[in-house]
Amino acid sequence: MAEELKCRICGANFSKEHTHCPNCLSGRHEECDGTLEPIAVWVKQDDTWDIILRCRLCGEIVTEAVCQDDNPIKIMSIASKPIASPPFPIEKLNEMTDLMGGNGTIDGYYYDKRK
Ligand SMILES: [Zn+2]
Ligand SMILES: [Zn+2]
Structure with missing residues (x-):
């Protein structure tokens, strides 16, 4: 056992x-x-x-x-x-969202080139 x-x-x-x-x-x-x-x-x-x-x-x-x-x-x-409960001020989340938006734009750019 x-x-x-x-x-x-x-x-x-x-x-x-x-x-x-x-x-x-x-x-x-x-x-x-x-x-x-x-x-x-x-x-x-x-x-x-x-x-x-x-x-x-x-x-x-x-x-x-x-x-x-x-x-x-x-x-x-x-x-x-x-x-x-983030260990940093919640306002910083906006900056992070902006960064993610930036990546989205790059994806869109490549998508346009393929057309
Ligand atoms: Zn236990
Ligand atoms: Zn110990």
């Missing part, structure tokens, strides 16, 4: 081969026994996803690969956090 761990955050049971809880994505920091709190999702260049976790006790930041069993809704909620 596979050894099971109990998540100290949400109480879910999960097998010991997981380095973090598949339900709430929290983990345990080996070095200081602190709770690792998921703070961000990192989509790497090869399209694999990593979770970025920060230890509540010592503040160290670690990354862990997303497992197949990980709760996709929880991953999405972490990934969308900065969009819901």
Whole structure:
């Protein structure tokens, strides 16, 4: 029988081969026994996803690969956090939209050339 761990955050049971809880994505920091709190999702260049976790006790930041069993809704909620509450003034969004509009114009330019 596979050894099971109990998540100290949400109480879910999960097998010991997981380095973090598949339900709430929290983990345990080996070095200081602190709770690792998921703070961000990192989509790497090869399209694999990593979770970025920060230890509540010592503040160290670690990354862990997303497992197949990980709760996709929880991953999405972490990934969308900065969009819901951006770490910069909301007025900056206009500048970003302008930049995207600029790309659109370049696409239109190539489209015209093909005619
Ligand atoms: Zn959990
Ligand atoms: Zn720690």
